[in-house]
Amino acid sequence: EVQLVQSGAEVKKPGESLKISCKGSGYSFTNFWIAWVRQMPGKGLEWMGIIYPGDSDTRYSPSFQGQVTISVDKSISTASLQWSSLEASDTAMYYCARLSSSWYSDYWGQGTPVTVSS
Amino acid sequence: EIVLTQSPGTLSLSPGERATLSCRASQSVSSTYLAWYQQKPGQAPRLLIYGASSRATGIPDRFSGSGSGTDFTLIISRLEPEDFAVYYCQQHGSSPLTFGQGTKLEIK
Numbered sequence: 001e002v003q004l005v006q007s008g009a010e011v012k013k014p015g016e017s018l019k020i021s022c023k024g025s026g027y028s029f030t031n032f033w034i035a036w037v038r039q040m041p042g043k044g045l046e047w048m049g050i051i052y053p054g055d056s057d058t059r060y061s062p063s064f065q066g067q068v069t070i071s072v073d074k075s076i077s078t079a080s081l082q083w084s085s086l087e088a089s090d091t092a093m094y095y096c097a098r099l100s101s102s103w104y105s106d107y108w109g110q111g112t113p114v115t116v117s118s
Numbered sequence: 119e120i121v122l123t124q125s126p127g128t129l130s131l132s133p134g135e136r137a138t139l140s141c142r143a144s145q146s147v148s149s150t151y152l153a154w155y156q157q158k159p160g161q162a163p164r165l166l167i168y169g170a171s172s173r174a175t176g177i178p179d180r181f182s183g184s185g186s187g188t189d190f191t192l193i194i195s196r197l198e199p200e201d202f203a204v205y206y207c208q209q210h211g212s213s214p215l216t217f218g219q220g221t222k223l224e225i226k
Binding site: 047 | 165168204210213
């Protein structure tokens with residue numbers, strides 16, 4: 001069974017750093033792209049970027065380029081999303097998703113809520 | 119970047135009725151790479167349709183997708199109580215893989 005299990009809820013202060021994770025299981029982790037998607041409170045889905053665990057090829061949405069870093073550790077089948085300096089506007093639910101060979105998201109993680117508040 | 123515009127923003131219907139949701143792209147979507155997702159409150163999105171018209175595994179046949187180029191449609195032929203949710207389209211043909219803003223399907 002394909003599963004993406006994300007790390008737990010985070011509460012941070014502005015200016016702090018953060019790294020959240022997404023662990024894949026039940027499939028060949030290195031052969032499928034992983035996407036990160038933001039959903040701000042009461043808002044829609046925003047595609048942030050993708051990474052290919054096989055060779056760490058990474059693509060970012062222009063809106064998120066330079067704002068976050070997507071990485072992967074294929075030895076532990078885990079993709080990560082990190083911030084060096086959080087802002088209140090980073091408060092959102094963050095989902096990871098596996099991309100099929102045609103790049104639609106066929107499996108989703110449960111989401112990681114991030115709250116940034118002073 | 120391909121911009122997707124969904125309409126209507128909110129659709130109010132009753133169980134048993136037919137729902138028609140629209141997704142229009144700012145430029146042609148390559149190879150009909152258009153997907154639809156359903157999201158219920160407090161849940162992750164769920165894949166319904168990919169490649170414009172192919173149903174994902176386990177999706178009931180009351181859900182159907184159609185379209186090509188810049189105009190796509192999701193039809194729910196006969197609404198069940200569990201179908202009231204928010205629906206998003208996404209083009210999966212080229213990076214960045216953009217989403218539409220969503221259509222909320224609510225009970226009338």
